[in-house]
Amino acid sequence: MISLTWIKAPWAVMCKRRGVITKESAAKKVKTNIVKIFGVVALTAGAHTLWGAQVASNFMDGTEIGGEENALLGKAPNVPPPITRKHPAKVIVNLEVKEITKRLADGVEYNFWTFGGDVPGSFIRIREGDLVEFHLNNNQNNKMPHNIDLHAVTGPGGGAAASFTAPGHSSQFSFTASTPGLYVYHCATAPVGMHVGNGMYGLILVEPKEGLPPVDHEYYVMQGEFYTGGKFGEPGLQSFDEDKAIDERPSYVVFNGAVGSLTGNNALTARVGDRIRLFLGNGGPNLSSSFHVIGTIFDTVYPEGGSAATRHVQTTAVPPGGAAIVEFTATVPGDYALVDHSLFRAFNKGAVGTITVSGPENKAVYSGKQSDNVYTGEPITNVPVVVSATPQNQVEVPNLALNLREQYARGRAVYSQTCFVCHQPSGLGVPGQIPPLAKSDVLMGDTAGVIRGVLQGRSGELTVNGKKYNGIMIPFGNLSDQQIADVLTFARNTWGNSDTNALTSAEVQAARKGAPATLATNPFE
Amino acid sequence: MIWNVRKGRAGRTKEVAWRASALLRPGSKALVLLIASAAMPAWAQNQAPAGMALIPAGVYRPLVRDATEPKEVPVKAFYLDRLPVTVGDYLQFVRANPRWQRSQVQRIFADESYLKDWSGDLEPGTNTATDAPVTYVSWFGAKDFARWKGKRLPSVAEWEHAASASSTRPDGENDPAFKHQVLQWYITPNSSLPGVGTRPANFWGVRDLHGLVWEWVLDFNSVMLTGDSRADSGGLERGLFCGAGSQSAKDAADYPAFMRFGFRTSLEANYCIHNLGFRCAKDL
Numbered sequence: 001m002i003s004l005t006w007i008k009a010p011w012a013v014m015c016k017r018r019g020v021i022t023k024e025s026a027a028k029k030v031k032t033n034i035v036k037i038f039g040v041v042a043l044t045a046g047a048h049t050l051w052g053a054q055v056a057s058n059f060m061d062g063t064e065i066g067g068e069e070n071a072l073l074g075k076a077p078n079v080p081p082p083i084t085r086k087h088p089a090k091v092i093v094n095l096e097v098k099e100i101t102k103r104l105a106d107g108v109e110y111n112f113w114t115f116g117g118d119v120p121g122s123f124i125r126i127r128e129g130d131l132v133e134f135h136l137n138n139n140q141n142n143k144m145p146h147n148i149d150l151h152a153v154t155g156p157g158g159g160a161a162a163s164f165t166a167p168g169h170s171s172q173f174s175f176t177a178s179t180p181g182l183y184v185y186h187c188a189t190a191p192v193g194m195h196v197g198n199g200m201y202g203l204i205l206v207e208p209k210e211g212l213p214p215v216d217h218e219y220y221v222m223q224g225e226f227y228t229g230g231k232f233g234e235p236g237l238q239s240f241d242e243d244k245a246i247d248e249r250p251s252y253v254v255f256n257g258a259v260g261s262l263t264g265n266n267a268l269t270a271r272v273g274d275r276i277r278l279f280l281g282n283g284g285p286n287l288s289s290s291f292h293v294i295g296t297i298f299d300t301v302y303p304e305g306g307s308a309a310t311r312h313v314q315t316t317a318v319p320p321g322g323a324a325i326v327e328f329t330a331t332v333p334g335d336y337a338l339v340d341h342s343l344f345r346a347f348n349k350g351a352v353g354t355i356t357v358s359g360p361e362n363k364a365v366y367s368g369k370q371s372d373n374v375y376t377g378e379p380i381t382n383v384p385v386v387v388s389a390t391p392q393n394q395v396e397v398p399n400l401a402l403n404l405r406e407q408y409a410r411g412r413a414v415y416s417q418t419c420f421v422c423h424q425p426s427g428l429g430v431p432g433q434i435p436p437l438a439k440s441d442v443l444m445g446d447t448a449g450v451i452r453g454v455l456q457g458r459s460g461e462l463t464v465n466g467k468k469y470n471g472i473m474i475p476f477g478n479l480s481d482q483q484i485a486d487v488l489t490f491a492r493n494t495w496g497n498s499d500t501n502a503l504t505s506a507e508v509q510a511a512r513k514g515a516p517a518t519l520a521t522n523p524f525e
Numbered sequence: 526m527i528w529n530v531r532k533g534r535a536g537r538t539k540e541v542a543w544r545a546s547a548l549l550r551p552g553s554k555a556l557v558l559l560i561a562s563a564a565m566p567a568w569a570q571n572q573a574p575a576g577m578a579l580i581p582a583g584v585y586r587p588l589v590r591d592a593t594e595p596k597e598v599p600v601k602a603f604y605l606d607r608l609p610v611t612v613g614d615y616l617q618f619v620r621a622n623p624r625w626q627r628s629q630v631q632r633i634f635a636d637e638s639y640l641k642d643w644s645g646d647l648e649p650g651t652n653t654a655t656d657a658p659v660t661y662v663s664w665f666g667a668k669d670f671a672r673w674k675g676k677r678l679p680s681v682a683e684w685e686h687a688a689s690a691s692s693t694r695p696d697g698e699n700d701p702a703f704k705h706q707v708l709q710w711y712i713t714p715n716s717s718l719p720g721v722g723t724r725p726a727n728f729w730g731v732r733d734l735h736g737l738v739w740e741w742v743l744d745f746n747s748v749m750l751t752g753d754s755r756a757d758s759g760g761l762e763r764g765l766f767c768g769a770g771s772q773s774a775k776d777a778a779d780y781p782a783f784m785r786f787g788f789r790t791s792l793e794a795n796y797c798i799h800n801l802g803f804r805c806a807k808d809l
Contacts, residue, residue, distance in 0.1 A: 100712040111712050140638070140799045143711060143739075144784065145791030166791035168638055168798050198712070239712050240703070241603045242780050 065090055065131050073116065074123030075258045077268060079218040079279060081125075083207050088129030095122060096189075097146045097165075097200075098135040102228065104252060105259035105350065107235040112257070113144065113187070113198040119257025120222035120283060121185070121202025128180045128209045133172065134159065140168035146195065150175075151183035151321070152204050160188040180208035182305030182323040184281050193285045197227055197245050199257060201283030203323060208307065215327060216274035221262065223291070223340060223351065224283035225250035232349055248286040253345035255338065255353045262338060262353030270330045272359025275299075277327045284320025290341040291318050293328065293355065300327040314339050330357040332366045339401060347474070372416070377426045404489065405501045411490025414483050419477065421493075427495035433471055435464035438495030447503065449509040454484050481505035481512065577604040577807060578730040583695075584680040588782040595623065600686045605679060607723045607803035609733050609740065610670060613655035615662065618670050619645060625666055635663040638797040656720035658738045658802040662795040667741045667803040676805035678743040681789070683806055685782075690728035697727070698779075707781045710736045715800070741803040745789040 068090040071078035080521035098117045104110040115121025145166050149158035153175045160171035179451075186192075187200035203222060227245040228238035232252060233389050244250065249376060255262050262268060270276050282289045292315040299314040305323035318324050339346035346352050361368075416425075419437075423429050427438035437443050442464045443450060457475035461468055474483070485503040492499040573579045582602040587594065619625045619640075625760075626646035630639055641661045644650035662670075671677050679687070691697030698704065719737065724733045734740070776782070792801075 111531065111714060141714060143714065143788075143800050145788055164791055166788075166793075166798060167800060169791075169796065189787050191777075191780045194780060239709055242708060242778070246778060300553055 002524070005337070064088070065129075068092065070094070071126060071132075073283075074125070074220055075116075075118055076120050076123065076220045077262060077266075078220065079125065079205075080122050080219045080496070081385075081513045082211055082214075083125060083127045086129065088127060088131065090131045090133060091126050092133045092135070093124055093126075094135045094137065095124075095148070096139055097142060098139050099142045099144065101237065103258055104228070104238065104254075105233060108228075108233065108259075109237045110226060110228065111198070111239050113146070113183050113195060113200050115148070115187075115200060115202050119199035119201075119224065120220070120281065121200070123202065123220045123279070124185075125207060126177050126204070126205040127207050128177060130177045130206075131174060133174045134163070135170055135172050136163040136165050137170045138165040138167050141305075142167040142196075145189060146187050146200065147171075147189050148185055149188040150185040150204055151205050152177055152179070152181070152185070154178060156340065158185075177206045180307060182206075182279055182281070182302070182325055184283065184321050184323055186283065186321070193245055194240055194242070196283055196285040197225075198240055199224065199226075199283070201281070203279055203281040205279060212277070212325075214275075215277040217268075217270055218277045218279065219268050220279050221255050221338065221353065222257075222281040222283055223253065223255055223287075223289045224257065225285070225287050225345075225349075226252040227252070228252065250287065250349065251288060251353040253340060253349040255351060260348035264354075267335070267354035267356045270355060270357050272330055272333055272362070273358060274330050274357075275327060276330060276355065277325060279323070279325055280316075280318050282318040282320050286320060287340075287342070287345070288320065289318040289351075290315050291324070291326070292316075292341040292394070293326075294337040294339060295334070296328050296333075296336055297329075298326045298328045301325070327521070330355070330359075332362050333357050333359050354414055372413075375425055403414045407486050407489050407502055409494060410483075410492075411486035411488070414479065414487040415490055418479070419487065422473070429476065433469070435462060435467075435469045437491050437497070439497060440464055443491060444497060444499065447507065448511055450488060451484060451508050454479070454488070455508075455512055470502055477512070481508040484508045526673070567612050573604055574807060576607055577687050578603050578607050578747070579809075580687045580731075583686050585686045587682075588776070588779060588786055598682045602809055603679070603683055603795075604807040604809065605683070605687050605729075605731055606676075606689070606806070607726070607731050609738060609802045609804045610667075611654050611655060611721055612659045615659040615670065616647065616649060616655070618673055622669070622673060624647050625669065625770075628766050630666070632795070634665040634795055636795050636797050638799075639663060641797065642799075652717075652718045654685070654720055655721075657718045658721050658733070660718065660738055660799055660802045661797040662741075662801075664741050664745065664792070664805065668743070671805040674805055676807045678741060678803065679806035681742045684734075684740065684742045685785075687729060687731055688727075689805050690731075692725045692727050695705040695728045697800070704781055707735045708784075711781060713783050718800075738800050738802040739785075739788055739798075741801065744790055746794070 014254060041275065046312070059327070064087065066087045066089055067085075069092070071091050071093040073093075073095075074080045077346075095115050096117070097110065097113070097115060099113050100117060101109050101111050112119055133152075134148070136146070138146055145164060147157075147160045147164040149160040155175065159173055159175065164172045165171040183204050183206065185202050187195040187206050189195050190365055197392045200220065201224060203220065226238075227240045227241045227249070228234070228251045229244075230238050230251065234251075238251075252259065260266065268276075275424040280289075280291055298313040298316065299311065301310045301316045302325040303316060305325060313326070316324050316326060334357060336357065337346075338355065342351075383471045422434045423437050427436060429436040435442070442462070443515045453473065455475060455477045457473045459472040461470050463469075479487070482505040485508050489502045491497065492503075580600075580603055583600050585600050586596060586599045587598065619627075623629055624631075627640045627643060628646050638661050641663075642650060642653050649655060668678055689696065689698040691700055691703040694700065720730050721737065724732055724736055727734060792798075
């Protein structure tokens, strides 16, 4: 509770003299939730205004503007801490537009246009009722004029008309944040799709008066797609491709402005039992996101970034120029993949992130794999059956030398994780759609060709055992050389196939040299 | 013939030659030059002032316009500087016109960034080569420089007409590869400027219209409507934001044109900007 006695505390007097209540001082009094503030640009020092007991009494009713402060800006994936003051204030936002060349993927650079030097732009956190004085600063080295349309603004252009700014200039406009919610902001200068397509978007949170429920982690994740001249992974400096953009054929669909922004060392983290809140945005410019976190169910979603909460959601749609707040609890340790469930974007264009949850296992919630047995395709019934002393479902024993049995077993594991969905446990495929591997002339034919097929995928017409197929097999270059050698050795010695020569990883390596690069990791493993 | 009606007298011959050569053998540059040099009268070549190129008459089709404005704006033949004005050129100007020196200039004619990269009134500074295009100059400064030279700034229509030529053809705006190349420059950030004249000349013998700096034009703020288009709700402002930007455009896919118009619209006459220079034009 903020009161006049609170002003009498020594640190408050100091703050009063400086004319500002800092986030840090306020946080000491009001214990809320724990939020990561690494990367948050603290700008409170240096703000100046004159307010005292008189203003302090005014803000007790929660409507009068009290005090002035500089907004805290968050660099993705971090979010400024919750606002603890109980009254609206005048908040100054300074955002610089920078046109820069940065990493889009390993070995790939792109000419980004940014709000604050990063994609997505700085996360702006203000409180319902705040009077925002917005400064849009266009870096002098930029080539383009820019502006900003904040969806949190009520008024023509959402601020765009008032913020149109030449390079080397700065525009100012003000607005009252009248409606709580999570909003996209973006550049709206023509051609607008190109400005957005080059990375000019971010999120502004207008926190409701009563605040958001406390959580353990808040993160900032924003999807966007990039239309590069080169294909996904094509190395070198890439630039915006107008034709691909107009045709809505992006080479990249990514979270937070680059492939790998939220994976590996950049993965988001949490402990078992933590509540996690994601502020999700979609800059687009064209594609809607089907946002999903593999292996979790959202406790609460605020669709469209609005105030109505929906419970128990698997996948939430985030349209371009839209946002959503999702909350979930980390119950079981492990890696959880953030994906756009339009899966080719996740698998082939970069729309993958990771939340790594650490802590003790909870086998009651999730057991992990309890067993892995051969399944022959015979029907299973719940009715106990009497079997003869001689097992009918004899496990196939390949005609391999003893030292290759191990490789065969490893290959079977790869097959049961990766291949069986299409080619079936029986190896018979799907008639008319997926060619068989069992007694397949193609599989047992040219070894190098078969390896290439696994590495690069296949499409178009293919004749197997005299029957024509015309489907698509996606590339599996993400498997290691040894895994591919193992799984092909397995397949060529199962279901009646026999090839006493095992494949080696060297053969796969040789074939891979001619194959194009593919995603380094399989997000669905 | 149609082009005889549309084009002005001067410079017509070169385009006639280009069209003729296209009939004979499309894309044959050698043939173009052969016919052009044979067909162009000596007076047309000789009349162009030193350092200027003859731009023949033509038609300019504005990217954005309101219903009261014509679809096509005729452009008379004119002369255009082959190169942008350099730092060295501008140094001579401020020597001869002290009121345009950095410490003397009035703020209403040039903002705080005027000649920002110079180290003094008459010292371009170690980072600024004398053959680099002069930038951080205002529209007033550019206009007065042109007057001092006995020239003037080109109009939007003139500039766009001259700049629509690629190095091989007068109608480069119809060549996707040319448009792509221009767009790439707009996209690429640059903090330092190379010297003028290092890129190939366009079809009319003019260099650096694309790929080096933006350029002031005489009527930069009255392209769409008269007066201050930003204050006019029927004009550019409405047209250039968000999806509405395409509604009144002749070609919503002409991104380079959008970007030029967007850039010009962001300007005030006293702005001085890192990537903005100018060149001069002259009547025949």
